[in-house]
Amino acid sequence: MSKPNINKSENKIVISVDPKLYPLESIYGAAYVFLDRAYVFLDGDSKKEVYVHLKGKKKLTDGDMENLADEFLNELLNYSLRYQISKDNRQIREYIVGAALIGALGENIDKSMESDEKDWKKDPLGIAVPWEEKYAKRDGTKKKEPPLKGAVGQKDGKK
Amino acid sequence: MTIVFNKQFYHLQAIKKATEAYKELAVFNIKEKDNNIEIDIDGVDKDVKDVIKDEFCNYVLAETKKFT
Numbered sequence: 001m002s003k004p005n006i007n008k009s010e011n012k013i014v015i016s017v018d019p020k021l022y023p024l025e026s027i028y029g030a031a032y033v034f035l036d037r038a039y040v041f042l043d044g045d046s047k048k049e050v051y052v053h054l055k056g057k058k059k060l061t062d063g064d065m066e067n068l069a070d071e072f073l074n075e076l077l078n079y080s081l082r083y084q085i086s087k088d089n090r091q092i093r094e095y096i097v098g099a100a101l102i103g104a105l106g107e108n109i110d111k112s113m114e115s116d117e118k119d120w121k122k123d124p125l126g127i128a129v130p131w132e133e134k135y136a137k138r139d140g141t142k143k144k145e146p147p148l149k150g151a152v153g154q155k156d157g158k159k
Numbered sequence: 160m161t162i163v164f165n166k167q168f169y170h171l172q173a174i175k176k177a178t179e180a181y182k183e184l185a186v187f188n189i190k191e192k193d194n195n196i197e198i199d200i201d202g203v204d205k206d207v208k209d210v211i212k213d214e215f216c217n218y219v220l221a222e223t224k225k226f227t
Contacts, residue, residue, distance in 0.1 A: 024168075028224045039213035040220055046167040055213060 004069035008062065012055040013069050019050050022080045027052065029079035030072060038068065160203075160212055164196045164219065171196060173222035181215055 005014040017027055024046055031040045034054060041053040054068055126134065164174060171189075174196055178187040184207050188199040203211055 025227055028220075028227055031220060032224050035217050035221060039217055041216050042168040042220065043165055050168075 004066075006062070006065050006069075008065070010055065011060055012053060013065050015052045015054065015069055015072060016044075017050045017052055017076065019046055019048070022076050023083055024050070026076060026079035026083045029082070030075040033075050034068075034072060160200050162198045162200070162212060162216065164198065166191075166194050166196060168223070169196065169219055170223045170226045173219050173226060174198065176222045177215055177218040180218060181211070185211060 005016075006012075007014070019027070027042070027050055031042065031052065034040055038057060039053075039055040041055075042050060043053065044051040052072065054072060056064070056068065060068065123129070171191070174189060178189065178198070181187065184204045185200050186202040188201070190197045190199070198215075200211065200215070207214070
């Protein structure tokens with residue numbers, strides 16, 4: 001990386017960046033940070049040399065221009081490191097997210113099973129209601145039933 | 160006025176989005192030439208004449224970052 005080229009008349013600095021040292025993603029990141037302070041324009045060759053044009057939104061002094069260039073380079077380094085860490089940790093990050101998603105899914109399964117159990121206790125289909133009660137409720141009167149063979153406690157006492 | 164965007168750094172979709180956002184302020188004509196995308200800007204609103212080029216470039220860059 002060469003020294004920033006300062007063009008005072010145009011209120012502009014041109015910084016040359018080596019994309020082998022600083023990946024394009026980090027250049028975008030650093031440029032994005034400066035959008036509120038300067039007009040940023042990218043040019044050059046993405047594999048050999050990238051030119052970052054920074055034009056001040058306000059009139060800049062020589063000192064301001066140098067500061068702007070230095071701050072951009074710092075931001076570039078910052079983003080470069082962030083990008084590298086993000087790249088290195090990608091596998092473990094994906095693993096953690098995957099594990100969290102599976103965990104959350106398991107929790108849902110348990111909850112749905114619990115609700116099924118509760119439904120069973122409520123007996124929504126009326127399976128646990130004795131046949132006699134169900135039948136009596138329908139027409140209001142209890143119909144005569146054939147005595148069950150060997151049933152205990154019959155009214156007529158016959159066995 | 161003309162702006163030449165290098166395709167290696169700027170995404171066509173981002174440029175189209177920017178022209179859509181700026182359509183009230185000027186007339187944009189997009190041309191693709193080899194490794195570049197050329198934007199002709201005409202009929203610029205008087206109030207933004209001095210800054211439209213630079214602001215447009217910033218907008219395109221911000222949109223391009225979303226694609227990376």
